[in-house]
Amino acid sequence: MKAGDEFATRLKAYEGRRAAVARAGRDPVNMPMIRHWCEAMGDTNPAYSGPDAIAPPTMLQAWTMSGLVGHTGRTHAYDDLLGLLDEAGFTSVVATDCEQEYLRPLRPGDEITFDSVIESISEKKTTKLGTGYFVTTRMDIRVGPDLVGTHRFRILKYAPIRRAGREQPSQPDRRQKPARPRPVVNRDNAGFWEGVEQHRLLIQRCTGCGTLRHPWLPGCNACGGPDWDTVEASGEGTVYSYVVMHHPPFPAFDPPYAVGLIELAEGVRMIGNVLGVPYDKVRIGLPVRLEFQEYEEELALPVWRVQEAEGMQGADT
Ligand code: ZN
Secondary structure, three states: OOHHHHHHHHHHHOOOOOEEEEEOOOOOOOOOHHHHHHHHHHOOOOOOOOOOOOOHHHHHHHHHHHHHHHOOOOOOOHHHHHHHHHHHHOOOEEEEEEEEOOOOOOOOOOOOEEEEEEEOOOOOOEEEOEEEEEEEEEEEEEEOEEEEEEEEEEEEEEEEEOOOOOOOOOOOOOOHHHOOOOOOOOOOOOHHHHHOOOOEEEEEOOOOOOEEOOOOOOOOOOOOOOOEEEEOOOOOEEEEEEEEEEEOOOOOOOEEEEEEEEEEOOOOEEEEEEEOOOHHHHHOOOEEEEEEEEOOOEEEEEEEOOOOOOHOOOOOO
């Protein structure tokens, strides 16, 4: 077995291990913390005040925080995993993202407990920061026996690229061009990306009030309704606004290129690359038509091709 495989196996052994067990929230869900949160966020939603107040769902993690006294109930598994990565040279860490799911509202008086598991450790990945591993932990938050929410937290533990010295080439090798970033597919937008795979652009439609929406969301901003179906976009649109990307030069892309905010004939807007004219000829109001562009053999993305200026065809990427 190669050394790299052996290391990957050692990392994988941490998947499923507990990072924290059966801990209790430091305080019950309470109005003062809710009030401070809403003030800090500028959130005046009436659902978060008054006798029937609920806690803002995004406060989920706040109820699990232990303050300056530090953590109790934490297992060694998470520290051991980070130590293993440190020893192998992946000494830097950056938090990359978090995902939360809400199963029921939390209300003042609710007393939460939670535990945490090391859910996954990625393959070795190369990023702009350096090469390393994404480590995802999942916290399950309960009131009594009921799961009320989950909080996934992801870090990149990486070996930083050394910027001093001249031994590293300053120009990336084109033959080693990294792959385009893949779409982040989650429960809320999975239907959109399933449509894209079939070369169909699906717009979410509220079945309560008929309002179309994009990007995909769990509920309707117009009426609050949770139920939805989809309509397939005709593919006609116009450039509502755009930017031309020059900098920073993401390695997977070839700047300069134009990114449009496209207003679809159906009324919703979405972002996509504008093709068919040189980047500096993109203008607000240009009519565009949907295409699906294949990238790297297994990634199809919706793009927008300008529908006039025949003489300029072929200047796209
Ligand atoms: Zn609605």
